[in-house]
Amino acid sequence: MLIRKMECAKVMDARLERIREKALNGDDLNRDEIKFMYDYASLNSLGSIAREISQEISGNRVSFVSNLILNYTNICNVRCHFCAFYRIGKEGDSYALSEDQVLEEISRYYDKYGITQLLIQGGVNPSLDLEYYTSLFQSIRKKFPGLGIHGLSTSEISFISKKSRMSVPDLLEVLRKSGLETIPGAGAEIFSDEVRKKIGRPAGSGKEWLSIMEDAHAMGIRTSATMMFGHVENSLDRADHLLAIRDLQKKYGGFMSFTPWNFEPGNTKLQTEYGINHRAGGDAVLRNIAISRIVFGKLLPVIQTSWLTNGVPMGQLAITFGANDWGGTIYDEKVIPATGREVGNLRKETIIQSISSMGMMPVERDNLYREIRTYAS
Numbered sequence: 001m002l003i004r005k006m007e008c009a010k011v012m013d014a015r016l017e018r019i020r021e022k023a024l025n026g027d028d029l030n031r032d033e034i035k036f037m038y039d040y041a042s043l044n045s046l047g048s049i050a051r052e053i054s055q056e057i058s059g060n061r062v063s064f065v066s067n068l069i070l071n072y073t074n075i076c077n078v079r080c081h082f083c084a085f086y087r088i089g090k091e092g093d094s095y096a097l098s099e100d101q102v103l104e105e106i107s108r109y110y111d112k113y114g115i116t117q118l119l120i121q122g123g124v125n126p127s128l129d130l131e132y133y134t135s136l137f138q139s140i141r142k143k144f145p146g147l148g149i150h151g152l153s154t155s156e157i158s159f160i161s162k163k164s165r166m167s168v169p170d171l172l173e174v175l176r177k178s179g180l181e182t183i184p185g186a187g188a189e190i191f192s193d194e195v196r197k198k199i200g201r202p203a204g205s206g207k208e209w210l211s212i213m214e215d216a217h218a219m220g221i222r223t224s225a226t227m228m229f230g231h232v233e234n235s236l237d238r239a240d241h242l243l244a245i246r247d248l249q250k251k252y253g254g255f256m257s258f259t260p261w262n263f264e265p266g267n268t269k270l271q272t273e274y275g276i277n278h279r280a281g282g283d284a285v286l287r288n289i290a291i292s293r294i295v296f297g298k299l300l301p302v303i304q305t306s307w308l309t310n311g312v313p314m315g316q317l318a319i320t321f322g323a324n325d326w327g328g329t330i331y332d333e334k335v336i337p338a339t340g341r342e343v344g345n346l347r348k349e350t351i352i353q354s355i356s357s358m359g360m361m362p363v364e365r366d367n368l369y370r371e372i373r374t375y376a377s
Contacts, residue, residue, distance in 0.1 A: 013045075015033075015036060016036075016037075016041050016042070016045055016046075016049075019033050019036070019037065019041075019049070019294070020049045020052075020294075023049065023053060023294045023295075023297055024052070024053065024056075026297055026298060026299075028246070029294070029295055031236070031239050031240065031243060034235075034238075034239035034242060034243070034291065034295060035235045035236055035239050037287075037290075037291050037294065038235035038238060038239065038287065038291065039235050043283055043286060043287055043290070046287060046290040046291060046294065046321070047286060047290050047320060047321040047322070049290070049294055050289070050290035050291075050293040050294050050321050050322025051320060051321065051322055053293055053294060053297055053298075053322065054293055054303070054322045054323070054324050056298075057297075057298055057301045057324065058301070058324040060359065060360045060361050061324070061360070061361050061363050061374075062319055062323075062324055062325065062326060062355045062360045062361065062362060062363065063302070063324065063325045063326065063362075063363045063364070063365045063369065063371075064325065064326035064327065064328060064329075064348075064351045064352075064355070064362060064363070064364060064365065065116060065117045065327070065328040065329070065364070065365050065366065065367065066113060066114050066115050066116050066117065066328065066329050066348055066364065067115065067116075067117040067118075067119055067150075067327070067328025067329050067330075068106065068109050068110075068113075068115045068117070068118050068119070068329075068331055069119045069120075069328075069330065069331070070102065070105060070106065070118060070119070070120045071121065071122050072096065072097045072102055072120055072121075072122045072136075073095060073096040073097065073122035073123055073125045073128070074087045074093070074094060074095055074122060074123055075087055075094050075095070075096055075122075075123055075125040075126075075127070076122070076123025076124050076125065077123075077124050077125075077126050077159075078123070078124050078155055078200075078201070078202065087123075096122075096125055096127065096128065099132075099135060099136050099139055102120075102136060102139075102140070103139060103140070103143055106118065106140065106143075106144060106147070107143075109331050110144050110147065113329065113331070113347065113348065114348070115144075115147060115329075116146060116147065116148060116366045116367060116372065117147070117148050117150055117328060117366065117367040118140065118144075118147050118148065118149050118150060118151070119150045119151070119184060119328070120149060120150070120151040120152070121151060121152055121153050121156065121184060121186055122156075123156075124155050124156055124159045126159075126163075129160075129163060129164070130160055130163070130164045130166075130171070130174070133152075133160065133175065133178070134174060134175070134178040135178075137149055137151070137175065137178040137179035137180055138178050138179055140179060141178075141179035148181045148182065148366055148367025148368060149179050149180050149181050149182075149367075150181065150182045150183070150184055150224075150367050151175075151180050151181075151182075151183065151184070152175075152180070152183060152184075153184065153186035153187040154183075154186070154187045154208065154209045154212040154213065155186075155187045155205070157171065157172070157175075157183070157212055158208055158212065168211075168212055168215045169215050169218075169219060172215060172216055172219060172221060173219065176219075176221060180221075181367055181368070182221065182222045182223060182224070182256070182367055182368065183213070183216055183221060183222075183223040183224070184223070184224050184226075185223065185224040185225045185226035185255075185258075185259065186226065187205070187209050188206075188209050188225060188226045188227060188228070188241070188245075189201060189206075189227070189228045190206070190227065190228065190229070190231075190233045190237050190238065190241050191206035191207070191209070191210070191237075191240065191241050191244050192206065192233065192237045192240065192241075193206060195231075195232055195233045195237055198232045198274075199231060199232065199270065200269065210244060210248060213225075213248060213254070213255075214248055214251070214252070216254065217248070217251070217252035217253075217254025217255075218252060221254070222254055222255075222256050222368065223254055223255060223256065224255065224256055224257050224258070224259065225245045225249075225255045225257070225258045225259075225300070226258070226259045226260070226261060227241050227242070227245075227258075227259075227260045227261070227288070227292075228260075228261055228262070228263050229260060229261075229262055229263065229280060229284065229288055230262040230263045230279055230280030230284055231263040231265075231270055231276060232270075232274070232276075238288070238291075242291070242292060242295045242296075243295075245258065245296075245300070246295060246296060246299065246300070249296070249299055249300050250299065253299075255300050256302060256368070256369050257300070257302035257303070257304050257325055257369070258292055258296060258300050258302070258303055258304070259303075259304040259306050259327070260285075260288040260289060260292055260306060261306040261308070261309050262279050262280040262284060262285055262288075262306070262309055262310065263276070263279060263280070264279050264309055265277060265278065265279060279309070282310075282314060282317070285306070285310055285314060285318070286314075286317060286318065286321045289303060289305070289306070289318045289321045289322055289323050290321045290322050292322075293321075293322030293323070294322070301324075302324060302325045302369065303322055303323045303324060303325065304323060304325045304326070304327045305318035305319060305323040305325070305326050305327060306318065306327070307326065307327060307346075308327065308330065312346070312350070312354055315327075315354065316354055316355075316357075316358055319355070319358060319360065320358075325365075326351050326354075326355065326362075329345075329346055329347055329348055329351065330345055330346045331345050348364070352375050356375065356376075361374055361375070361376070362374070362375040363375075
């Protein structure tokens, strides 16, 4: 029995070494190889390979952005089973911020904290029309000229285009002229139709996410990509998700970064009706960071730590497993706290200290990942 186990270990080590060689050479990994990394490969070995690749890409540099998340509405007609934030519009805590309220909220942080990125998204609110967004973006750019608007999920974009009776490319052009700079990766979750049905996403919404992102990339609009794991998906679902993002990245190179983040079940339908009571642990978090680094390599060079759902110490560990971007500062974010998980605020000084304490060099960037300033570690 012992000899057999040793032989199996040698086979797995040999297979992982072949994966390492392919990844370092920039060769594409296939579906079975990605599944093997999820199901059988040693976590420490994956971390070692991922860090080796990350070292080639960015050395000891870890970027971050002075970011403000602004959830302009919590009214949404999609009603995802994994979301604790949405309201249908009849609850006492339902809201949609006016333009003046949005500008006032940004003013609280813009100068004081040197904010350069505004992540603005909320829900698919049927009462808001295109003029709300165009006027809002124009006012933001006028009052805060140094702010890059990283805005709207593909779900919001899809709904606005249908309500406005415009094609997605035409809508994106209108939004870009109004001030939209980039598009976040929200709404990706897992692309599998079977999984999306279980988590309460509309049929075909995974393909729609990819289609909208391709439209944006073809127009020169940069975007981010994400994956939400730790719910009802399996290893092949995750592998297919990564491959779909890789294939689109090959066409235009339009994704700026990739963030795998673990589902937070508190106060969600997946918790109350499907019994998913715990979020994925540290092993799964680090495995997803490492595998995404190994799969994407230099093709998609920025992997974010996803510290928001896992805390600062896990954010630091993620860097040792292949991540090279911390993400952004947090000031009064509302979506994760809706699950009952406290996030708090994370200022720039804490991020700099967290990166520096690892012997890495913090690099402040803007919304388009252009370097603003480096800080000695």
